[in-house]
Amino acid sequence: MNLALFDLDHTLIPMDSDHGWGQFTVQIGWRDAHAFAQANHLYYEQYKAGTLDIADYIRFATGAIREQGLEKSIAAHAQYMSDVVQKNIKKQALDLVQRHRDAGDRIVIVTATNEFVTRPIAEAFGADELIAIELERDATGLPTGEIKGTPSFREGKVARVEQWLTEHGTNWDGVGRSTFYSDSINDLPLLEKVSHPVATNPDDRLRAIAEQRGWPILNLFS
Numbered sequence: 241m242n243l244a245l246f247d248l249d250h251t252l253i254p255m256d257s258d259h260g261w262g263q264f265t266v267q268i269g270w271r272d273a274h275a276f277a278q279a280n281h282l283y284y285e286q287y288k289a290g291t292l293d294i295a296d297y298i299r300f301a302t303g304a305i306r307e308q309g310l311e312k313s314i315a316a317h318a319q320y321m322s323d324v325v326q327k328n329i330k331k332q333a334l335d336l337v338q339r340h341r342d343a344g345d346r347i348v349i350v351t352a353t354n355e356f357v358t359r360p361i362a363e364a365f366g367a368d369e370l371i372a373i374e375l376e377r378d379a380t381g382l383p384t385g386e387i388k389g390t391p392s393f394r395e396g397k398v399a400r401v402e403q404w405l406t407e408h409g410t411n412w413d414g415v416g417r418s419t420f421y422s423d424s425i426n427d428l429p430l431l432e433k434v435s436h437p438v439a440t441n442p443d444d445r446l447r448a449i450a451e452q453r454g455w456p457i458l459n460l461f462s
Contacts, residue, residue: 241408243415244340245401245430246367247422248351248358251440252337253328254461257361258301258353259284260328264320265304288443290426294393298354298373299385305356310382313356321360329364332460337365340419350401350420350430352393356383371400397430421458422446431455 249256262280266273279300286292305313341347348369349362355372362370373391375383392400405411412418418434420427425445431437439450440458450457 241410241415242343242345243418243434244337244345244347245418245420245434246337246347246349246365247420247424247427247440248349248361249353250423251421251460252333252349252365253325253361254330254441255324255328256353257325257357260324261317261320261357262301262304264324265316268316268319270304270308270316287426290394292393294352294373294391295387298375298387298391301354302356302375302383302385305383306385310380317356317360321364325361326364329361330461334365336421336460337367341366345417345419348401348404350392350397352391352397352426369404371397371404394426395429397427398433401430401433425449 246252249258259280262271262276265271266276283292283297283300337347347367348371349358349365349367350371351358353372355370355374358372359370371392373393374388376386376388377383390396390399390403402411405415417436419436419438420430420434421438421440422431423441423443423446425443428446428449438456438458439446441460442450442457447457
């Protein structure tokens with residue numbers, strides 16, 4: 241089995257799907273614009289610095305869903321997909337995924353954004369599998385604000401991919417060619433694990449490492 245692993249935000253799409261969802265909930269009146277912008281900016285700066293408390297962020301990111309309920313949130317997300325996300329799914333990204341599919345690779349999106357936001361996006365790309373932050377849910381299916389299992393963030397992405405491989409009766413030794421596309425220094429652990437890392441639309445720190453190590457650099461949207 242050959243694997244084609246893709247980060248999502250700023251890698252396959254030229255946006256942050258979690259931030260976009262938050263902005264969309266502001267637009268439809270579910271969140272206060274000033275309070276959201278202030279908090280979200282702080283979390284984003286922590287993410288870039290590598291100091292983000294992912295559990296705290298998930299409580300923040302799922303707040304609107306928990307307040308509005310699952311049925312309204314699913315309907316709102318469908319509108320978000322139509323109004324925002326579909327416009328950011330570019331031909332060059334679809335073509336990249338299709339080249340791997342044509343080569344017979346298993347297509348897996350591995351993202352630190354939660355499953356509620358990202359599952360419909362993964363489906364739009366025709367991914368075979370989504371590895372995202374899983375949300376703990378109550379008896380009605382409503383997220384509680386807590387994370388279920390290991391978060392697919394930083395080193396957690398490696399752990400979650402390994403868990404997925406185990407569930408499919410294999411491990412890294414059973415994988416042939418493994419490619420991972422990512423824009424972020426936060427994904428360095430998984431980039432170092434695969435046989436073919438590709439720095440994709442990379443941030444400055446990841447670009448510097450890719451240049452130093454001779455990794456391919458792909459500017460997908462330029």
